[in-house]
Amino acid sequence: MGYSSLCRSIVPAASDNYTHGRLGYKVCKITPHxxxxxxxxxxxxxxFQNSSRDASANYCIGNDGGIVGNVDENNRAWTSSSRTNDCQAITIEVSNSSTGGNWPISDAAWNALINLCVDICRRYGFSLVYDGTPNGSLTRHNMFSNTDCPGPYLQSKLPELANIVNSRLGSGYTPAPIPAPSTGHKVGDVVSINGVYTASNSTKKLKPAKTSGTITRIISGALNPYLLDNGNLGWVNNGCITGGGSSASSSGGSSLDAVAQAVIAGNYGNGDDRKRRLQAAGYDYNAVQQRVNQILGGGRVSSTPSYNLDDVARRVIRGDFGNGEERKRRLQAAGYDYNAVQKRVNQML
Ligand SMILES: [Zn+2]
Known part of the structure; x- marks a missing residue:
């Protein structure tokens, strides 16, 4: 749909700082940053004209209230660390009026944000639902990533933003329902793998016997967000896998973690009895037992790095893990090798 007519200017992001198109998703959300x-x-x-930034936004609102287009609304900007969110969202970077503390914004920026949201909702036919979850049509960066964005001040104003925008839309305005995400996978899904898949920067052939794998980890927003078989098959993106809905996730809707916790709580007995009962309930015994072992083993997935170091380093550079000791603590809590990640960050910079 191009850009809003409210734009003061268009300063387009580098073409490798966003995804062209929206992978079939419809615009039905707004995410202010x-x-x-x-x-x-x-x-x-x-x-965002710097290619190495790996980030962009559909709009940038300055402290003076000027609205600037950065990524055409037809395209998915890289703003919120979530493919699913950003494929559906118009993302808006809003300037602060001073740094630190509550990270406030100016009245001019606030009014511009309201006007832009009203314009977007009118054109796409939705209203703002802020329920504090990613299911609403007004979402936050810190729902998807370990970040402070949008800052305490703007976050506290989001219910008010939804109220003001919706009242401007008027009583004759009928919003379309928010569509449920139509793609995306979850941990525990058993997926079919295309004959060739892309992992990190190289294209690899699969091991001949392998036509399917189990998703064991997801880093939303990463270039290749899905880890298959604890790294035995590497990291892949959505285009490399199809299906999903393993027996574990399709029966009863329980996530792998929930089933694993039930096993640990003793609900499925032990040994062969456990195996028989899990299988009778429709679960993938090996996947569940593997997750149980990971949880009981302190959450370590394996002793060798099974994640894409470049992806993690990019997220560090983007600020997802903070700085200094905090960065170290967060990286280690997430299961990463701090020294290896930091070394890669230094190389990239
Ligand atoms: Zn943000």
Whole structure:
């Protein structure tokens, strides 16, 4: 749909800083971010003209209230660390009026944000639902990633934003229902794998016998977010796998973690009895038992790095893990080798 007519200027992001198209998703959400700085819309948008930034936004609103287009609404900007969210969302970076503390924004930026949201809702036919979960049509970066964005001030204003925008839309306005995500996979899904899949930067052939794998880990927003078979098959993206709905996830809707916790709680007995009962309930015994072992083993997936170091380093550079000791603590809590990740970050920078 191009850009909003409210734009003061268009400063397009580098073409390798966003995804062309929206992978079949319809626009039905808005995700406001804060810039963690005091900038004009143009200054923020220019940052996303740097290819190595690996980030962008559909719009950047400056401290002066100027609205600047950065990624055409037809395309998915890389803003919220979530493919599913950003494929459905118009993302908006909003300048702060001062740095630190509650990370406030100016009245000019606030009013511009309201006007832009009203314009987007009118054109796409939805209203703002803020329920504090990713299911609403007004979502936050920190729902998807370990970040402070959109900052305490803007976050506290989101219910008010939804109320003001919806009242501007008027009583004659009938919003379309928010469509449920139509793609995406979850941990425990057994998926079919295309004959060739892309892992990190190289294209590899599968082991001949392998036509399916189990998703054992997901990093949303990563280039290749799905880890298969604890790294034995590597990291892949959505285009490389089809299906999903393993026996574990299709029966009763329990996630692998929930079933594993039930096993640990003793609900499925032990040994062969456990195996028989899990299988009778429709679960993939090996996948469940593997998850049980991971949980009981302190959450370590394996002794060798089974994640894509470049993806993690990019997330560190993007600020997802904070700085200094906090970064170390968060990386280690997430199961990453801090020294290896930090080394890669330093190389990239
Ligand atoms: Zn953000």
């Amino acid at each position: 804060h810039m963690s700085g005091v900038l004009t819309g143009e200054q923020c948008a220019r940052l």
